[in-house]
Amino acid sequence: MAQTDFFDALETRSTEQREAELMVDLVAQVAHAQHHSAAFADILHGVEPMSVNSRAALARLPVTRKSELFERQKTQRATDPFGGFSALVRGKHMPRVFASPGPIYEPEGTVRDYWRAGRALFAAGFRMGDLVHNAFSYHMTPGAFILESGAHAVGCTVFPAGTGQTEQQLQAIADLKPAAYTGTPSFLRILVEKAREASSDISSLKKASVGGEACPPSLRDWFTENGIAVFQTYATADLGVVAYETEAREGLLINEHVIVEIVRPGTGDPVPDGEVGELVVTTLNAAYPLIRFGTGDLSAILPGHCPTGRTAKRIKGWMGRADQTTKVRGMFVHASQVADIARRFPQVNKARLVISGEMANDQMCLKVEAIEADDTLRELIAVAVRDVTKLRGDVQLVPPGSLPNDGKVIEDARSYQ
Template sequence: MTDALSAYVRRCDERVAAVLPEAARRVRAFEARLTRAGLVPDDLADVASLDRLPILSKDELVDLQAADPPFGGLLAPGASLRRLFQSPGPLYEPEPHEPDPWHWVPALAAAGFGPSDVVLNCCGYHLTPLGAMFEQALLELGATVVPAGVGSKDLQARASRDLGVTAYVGLPSYLKALLEQAEELGLPPEKLERAFVIAEPLPPSLRAWLEERVPVVRQGYGTAEAGNLGFECDALEGLHLPDEALVQVCDLTTGEALWDGREGQVVVTLFRPDYPLVRLGTGDLSAFLVEPCSCTIATPRIAGWLGRVGEAVKVRGMFLHPRQARTALAGVAGLESFRLLIDRSEHLDSLRCEVVPAAGADEAGLAAAVKERIRSGLRFDAEVVVVPELAADEPTIVDLRTWD
C-alpha cells in the first residue's frame, strides 16, 4: 500500500465505525441487509469488516426501491433533503442538505475552477442529478454558473461568447460538438480556459482534439447515486479518490477488496447516517494504482474506467476486457483488424490473436508487433496468427472455453 492509500483506509476505518453501526440502528432496510449477511450493526468496525457484506448491485437497488418506494427503506425517517432526483432504472437519489453533497468540489478545484470562472454547465438538469450536482459544487467554489443543460448548441455558443464563459462542465463529446458549432457560427469562445468532462470515456484522440482548443482538460468519474468517485490531477495519470466516500475495487467473484492493483469492480460506500448506501457495486471495472502520485493531493488513485463488469473475461486468473484490448492494439502499424480467442486445454487457458494485415503490410513484423503490444499492454502471452479476413461484426474477444 502507498502512504496515501493506507492513510485513506485509516480515515475510512474511523468513518465506518463512527457512522455505519448508528445508521444501521436508524435505517431498517440496512439493518435487514446486515442480518441477511449474518452481521449485527457493531460488526461494522472498520473497512476490512465491510468485506463480509455482499455487494449491492444497481439492479438490486432498483428492485429494493420498487418494492418499497421511493428509497427502498434506506432513508432514515425525518431525513432532511434538498433535492430528489430520478436517474435511469428508474433509481431515485436523495440529496442531503450539505454544502457539497456529491463531493465534486475537490475534483473541480484540482482542475483550477474558482471564483473567477464563469462556467457553462452542460449537464442535464431535468430529473437527473448531474446538472444540480455540479452546480452545487461550482457555487461552493464561488464560480458563476450558466445553467446550460444539454441542447440548443447555437444559443449556448452565443451565450459562451457574450457572457465570457471561462470554463465548461459536461460530456467531452458534447464539448466537441459545441465548439464545432461555435466555429461554424463564427463565435468561438474567446476565454475558455478549462473543461471538466464526465459521464463517458475520454479517448486519447478526443482529448487531443479538445486540448488544442481548451488549455486545461480534466476528467472525472462518478455515478448518479454516489457522486464523485475519482478525478484527475496535474499528473493526468489515473483518478484521485474523493476523501468523503469509500471507494473499493472488489474481486468479481468473492467481493474481497483488492488494494494491490488487481482489477475488479468499483464499489462505493457513502458515510451518510441518514442514507447508508454501503457497498454499492457500480458495475464499472478499475484497479488501484500502487505508485504514489507526483502531486500534493492526499488521496490514492484508481486507474480510471477499465470497462463494465460482465464484458470482462478472466484468463489465467487475470481480467481481459475488450476495451483494454482495443486500446492496447490501437495504432499498430499495418493492423487492419483483430480478434482474441481464448481456449483451454488440460486446464490451461490459451490466448490466440488473429490479425488481418492491411494491404502491403509486413506480416511477420505485424505479428511480432502485436505480440509485443499484448505482452506490454495486457500482460498476456499470446500466439499471433495472420488470417486473410474477419467478419466486420466480429466481437473483440471470443471465449471458446467449456467448463464441464
C-alpha cells in the same frame, strides 16, 4: 505545492491518518445505516458495527449492486420509492429527488457540496469568481446539480445551460464569457466545432470538468490544441463524485469521504492493487448510506501517490463494465459462477471462461491459473464446470500470471458473422 493549491487539508493528510480516520467513520456509518436505513438494517442484520473497523472486515460484508437497489425500490414503490435505502424523509432535509434510468430514485440531502464535487473542480483549476457554463442535464437526473453544487462550494457562479439549443448556448458563451465548462466531452466538442463554423467567440473557455462518458487521450489532446484544459471525473447518481483527475494526468484520485475497493467480478473478494476488477464503493454520506455498493464498472488501483502532493490512492479510470453475463447454448453463464468454480480449489489463483466458435456451435474453455497443477486437478475442475454451469467445457491449466489483467472473467470470443 502551496496549501492554497489544495481544496482543503484533507487532501494532504498522511496515508496512515486518512486510513485511520476512514475506519473510525466506517464504524459509525455501519451503525447509522443499520438504524436509519431499512434496507441496510436487513442487509447488515446481525453485523456488529464495532467489528467493521478494517478493510478486511469491510470485505466480509455483502456487496449491494444496482440491480438489487432497483429491485428493492420496485417492490416497495407504493410505500417507499427509495426501497429503504434513504435515511432521509421528505421535507426540509430532502430538498430534491432525482430519477436515473430504471427508474431508480435518489434523494438529495442538505449538506454543502452534497455529492463532493468541489475538490474535483478545484483540481481542474476552477476558482472563486469563475463563471461556469454547466451543460449537464437539469432534467430529472442529478448530473447538473452534482456539478453545480461543487461549483458553488468552490465559489463559482453557474450558468445553467443544460443540454441542446447549441446556437443559444454559443451566444450565451460569447456574451457572458465563462471561464469554465462542465458537461459531457462530446457536447463540448460540438460547441467548439459549431463555434468555429459560426465564427462565434468562445475563447473565454479555458478549463473544463467532463464526465458521463469516456474522454480518451486523443480527445483530451484535441481540446488542449483548442485552448481548453479538460479534466475527467468519475461520478454516479447514487454515489456522487468517486474520483477525479488532477493536473498530473496520472489516473483519477479517489475522493475524500469514500472508501473504494476493487473486487473480482461476480464476487465481493478484493483483488491485489494493480489487478483490474469491479469498483465497489462505500460512502460516508449519512443521508444515503451506501455500503459496499457495486458500481458494475472496472478499474484498478495505481501504485504510488499523485505528483501534485495529494495523498489519496488513485484508480486507472473507467476500464469497462464488470457485468459479463453471456448466453452459451441457450444457458446464461455469470461471472459469479466462474468465481464459484475457482473457490472450490485452493490451488486456483485466477480463472477466465472463454466462449468461442460460431453461432449455434458454442465452445467453452475455462482457463485457470493454478499452482501444483496436474491432470487430476483439470478433471476435477471440469466436473465443477458442469456442476455449476450445467454445461460441458474444456479446462486449460496455464501458468500463474499468464491471464490478461483486464478484469474479464468471461470472454466472448465468438464469431457473429
